[in-house]
Amino acid sequence: MKAEIITIGDEILIGQIVDTNSAWIAHELNSIEIDIVRKSSIPDNKIEIFKAIDYAKKEADIIILTGGLGPTDDDYTKDALAEYFNSKLILNLEVLRQIEVFILKRGSEMNVRNRNQALVPDNCKVIPNNRGTAPGMWFNFDGKILISMPGVPFEMKAMMTNNILPELSKLTTDLQIIHKLVLTQGIAESKLAELLEDWESKLPKEIKVAYLPSPGIIKLRLTAKSSSTLWLESILSEQIEKLSHVIPDYICGYNAETLEEVVGKTLTEKMLTLSVAESCTGGNISHLITRVSGSSNYFKGSIVAYSNEIKESFLGLNKRILDKYGAVSKQTVEGMALGARLLFKTDYAIATSGIAGPTGGTEDKPVGTIWIAVSDNKGVYSKKFIFGDQREQNIQRSSLTAFNMLLRRIDNKEM
Amino acid sequence: MKAEIITIGDEILIGQIVDTNSAWIAHELNSIEIDIVRKSSIPDNKIEIFKAIDYAKKEADIIILTGGLGPTDDDYTKDALAEYFNSKLILNLEVLRQIEVFILKRGSEMNVRNRNQALVPDNCKVIPNNRGTAPGMWFNFDGKILISMPGVPFEMKAMMTNNILPELSKLTTDLQIIHKLVLTQGIAESKLAELLEDWESKLPKEIKVAYLPSPGIIKLRLTAKSSSTLWLESILSEQIEKLSHVIPDYICGYNAETLEEVVGKTLTEKMLTLSVAESCTGGNISHLITRVSGSSNYFKGSIVAYSNEIKESFLGLNKRILDKYGAVSKQTVEGMALGARLLFKTDYAIATSGIAGPTGGTEDKPVGTIWIAVSDNKGVYSKKFIFGDQREQNIQRSSLTAFNMLLRRIDNKEM
Numbered sequence: 001m002k003a004e005i006i007t008i009g010d011e012i013l014i015g016q017i018v019d020t021n022s023a024w025i026a027h028e029l030n031s032i033e034i035d036i037v038r039k040s041s042i043p044d045n046k047i048e049i050f051k052a053i054d055y056a057k058k059e060a061d062i063i064i065l066t067g068g069l070g071p072t073d074d075d076y077t078k079d080a081l082a083e084y085f086n087s088k089l090i091l092n093l094e095v096l097r098q099i100e101v102f103i104l105k106r107g108s109e110m111n112v113r114n115r116n117q118a119l120v121p122d123n124c125k126v127i128p129n130n131r132g133t134a135p136g137m138w139f140n141f142d143g144k145i146l147i148s149m150p151g152v153p154f155e156m157k158a159m160m161t162n163n164i165l166p167e168l169s170k171l172t173t174d175l176q177i178i179h180k181l182v183l184t185q186g187i188a189e190s191k192l193a194e195l196l197e198d199w200e201s202k203l204p205k206e207i208k209v210a211y212l213p214s215p216g217i218i219k220l221r222l223t224a225k226s227s228s229t230l231w232l233e234s235i236l237s238e239q240i241e242k243l244s245h246v247i248p249d250y251i252c253g254y255n256a257e258t259l260e261e262v263v264g265k266t267l268t269e270k271m272l273t274l275s276v277a278e279s280c281t282g283g284n285i286s287h288l289i290t291r292v293s294g295s296s297n298y299f300k301g302s303i304v305a306y307s308n309e310i311k312e313s314f315l316g317l318n319k320r321i322l323d324k325y326g327a328v329s330k331q332t333v334e335g336m337a338l339g340a341r342l343l344f345k346t347d348y349a350i351a352t353s354g355i356a357g358p359t360g361g362t363e364d365k366p367v368g369t370i371w372i373a374v375s376d377n378k379g380v381y382s383k384k385f386i387f388g389d390q391r392e393q394n395i396q397r398s399s400l401t402a403f404n405m406l407l408r409r410i411d412n413k414e415m
Numbered sequence: 416m417k418a419e420i421i422t423i424g425d426e427i428l429i430g431q432i433v434d435t436n437s438a439w440i441a442h443e444l445n446s447i448e449i450d451i452v453r454k455s456s457i458p459d460n461k462i463e464i465f466k467a468i469d470y471a472k473k474e475a476d477i478i479i480l481t482g483g484l485g486p487t488d489d490d491y492t493k494d495a496l497a498e499y500f501n502s503k504l505i506l507n508l509e510v511l512r513q514i515e516v517f518i519l520k521r522g523s524e525m526n527v528r529n530r531n532q533a534l535v536p537d538n539c540k541v542i543p544n545n546r547g548t549a550p551g552m553w554f555n556f557d558g559k560i561l562i563s564m565p566g567v568p569f570e571m572k573a574m575m576t577n578n579i580l581p582e583l584s585k586l587t588t589d590l591q592i593i594h595k596l597v598l599t600q601g602i603a604e605s606k607l608a609e610l611l612e613d614w615e616s617k618l619p620k621e622i623k624v625a626y627l628p629s630p631g632i633i634k635l636r637l638t639a640k641s642s643s644t645l646w647l648e649s650i651l652s653e654q655i656e657k658l659s660h661v662i663p664d665y666i667c668g669y670n671a672e673t674l675e676e677v678v679g680k681t682l683t684e685k686m687l688t689l690s691v692a693e694s695c696t697g698g699n700i701s702h703l704i705t706r707v708s709g710s711s712n713y714f715k716g717s718i719v720a721y722s723n724e725i726k727e728s729f730l731g732l733n734k735r736i737l738d739k740y741g742a743v744s745k746q747t748v749e750g751m752a753l754g755a756r757l758l759f760k761t762d763y764a765i766a767t768s769g770i771a772g773p774t775g776g777t778e779d780k781p782v783g784t785i786w787i788a789v790s791d792n793k794g795v796y797s798k799k800f801i802f803g804d805q806r807e808q809n810i811q812r813s814s815l816t817a818f819n820m821l822l823r824r825i826d827n828k829e830m
Contacts, residue, residue, distance in 0.1 A: 014441055016438075024430060188521070283700070283719070286701070287810075392706060
């Protein structure tokens, strides 16, 4: 089945908020085999709502609307739907009771705006809202389904999860869809595509590949559809196994959204601990690691040493090494990693030192020159990279590259 | 003028990524008086691209496309546009040279896919991409404009800022537009709107206000249009002066995009230095500070102490204090701030300790309980906050709240 998602709200069109609802909805619908043919965002305006529904119903079996159901004067969706379906707004006593309970629980009093929220078109099935006052609405028309929900993410998500997804999943086909992610690091998209040309051309027709690039990492998404989950799992595993031989040096993880999650899983599974000494990455490595819930099980801490004195006094770096080779050098970054591992008493430590830019470059060491080191109980390993001239990108790429080096070191792979 | 934004990419329709490009583009176009009539997201598919352009051109004067310009086989936008406009793809030598320079700088070699990116439709004006290999394209057709850009946010943003917005703004108006930003911290949007009701109602008609909320900070954007820049500057200054008396406790900066920039400017101007001891924020404070170019002038470093041992051994915290009051306490966070300031020998130090969640809460200290301290040569000041149950939000709000406390302390304001 095919769906279109329409988000309604002036605040989306002026760029005041980023629409996160539609990605979440798309992901959930996908998981019950509903393909999204289009997403659109339109203003709070009746005519635009009519036009959007007319356009959507040409292709979609299911039209999902969010937004425009609030109690204030700038919300039009409910009136627009009543008009579109030529139906009357009637007071729904069950909804009214829900709203009353909701308002009272919060120590407020019902006003006329709250009461008006219990008016619903007479041709819709009401979807209860247990997290807010605006009910959801389900319309069947011309063999199609239109569902309208509030735009507040946590109200919408509860409705979807508790009511809409269970209903819709009864209607979908028997085809299963499975996605697998393969994370790659250290290779440009065009180069990766070149290496994968042969592998891609020989893929079974059930499998599609997409490249999802972001600074420092490219995710490959393999999507397969078939009537048998077992079969899907087996052909996907087979192809991912093949892939691992085509680009062994670049794969850094599977079925995780981020590299820091892969790091977290790996360290947890192997019961290893990690510390960090950061110079050019300025805390970003620690931040990425600690974004992952549960990271306190493997992450002990880090030192952000943004000056040479700190590198000396905290990490035990020899002043002569700093003076002789400079802060951005193999000797310094290896000393930092070693120092961190000993100080924090961890199994592994990673360290970075480089010139993030935009200033600070020299002829020898241009902006983007980054040294990264990993220390474990067998030694210290380091590597130099030359990235670009964008500060934030250099920080992000350095961080992800450090994670990749750590993972390879843990796996005893060459770096 | 009216515009439609079309984002192209299967990854958007399956909900794998949240589209942040269109909100940014909408916001920028809005600032040069271009209204967004609709935003839509469509798959990487020629027919869908044709349909989307046909539908958009009914209403929009300007059609902005992002995405689908990568070097891989799942990108169709350029071919689709050539076909749509019935034009030929020709090798653009200038683009080819840019790509070569870009690739060589990164120590890679050109391959045929990179070379193919220099093929552009013969009826378009090329928009240079100085952050990647896919050129942008500008088409004039039927009195309308179609612009195609890569979907990678930082490539797209550079193209928009350097080339497209200056060009488009020539077409829109002769009026001068000036934006001023006022950063507020520590107040909810609805409460802020209530406090500003009177001030807003008395604004000169040339001035419009927008609320730009994000976790931990709400930016107020004042936009004024007139034919005289001097006049604009004077009425804006007057209103911002008035505003500073209405919400003196919540304003934390002016005319900066981020609070860390305000921190940077303030520390630089006053020649002060800063260090950090982070527990629950896990490196995010250091990361935000060091994102700002030039931060090495005032930022000495930080310790991310993710375990009690580290708080003891690095920051000199007394074990008895940790045992008696716990890691999330006034005593601990003040000890951390004091320890950091002394160790790093800085004028100021900030420290955080709390329960970012989603687990780890207790009855006494629920998830979202965060202590923040600021230490200077006059003493240590701390405050407890109870934020929500979302880990990333708690980390971000704690970081920005710490910046605000620092700025207030520097200004000798109450915290």
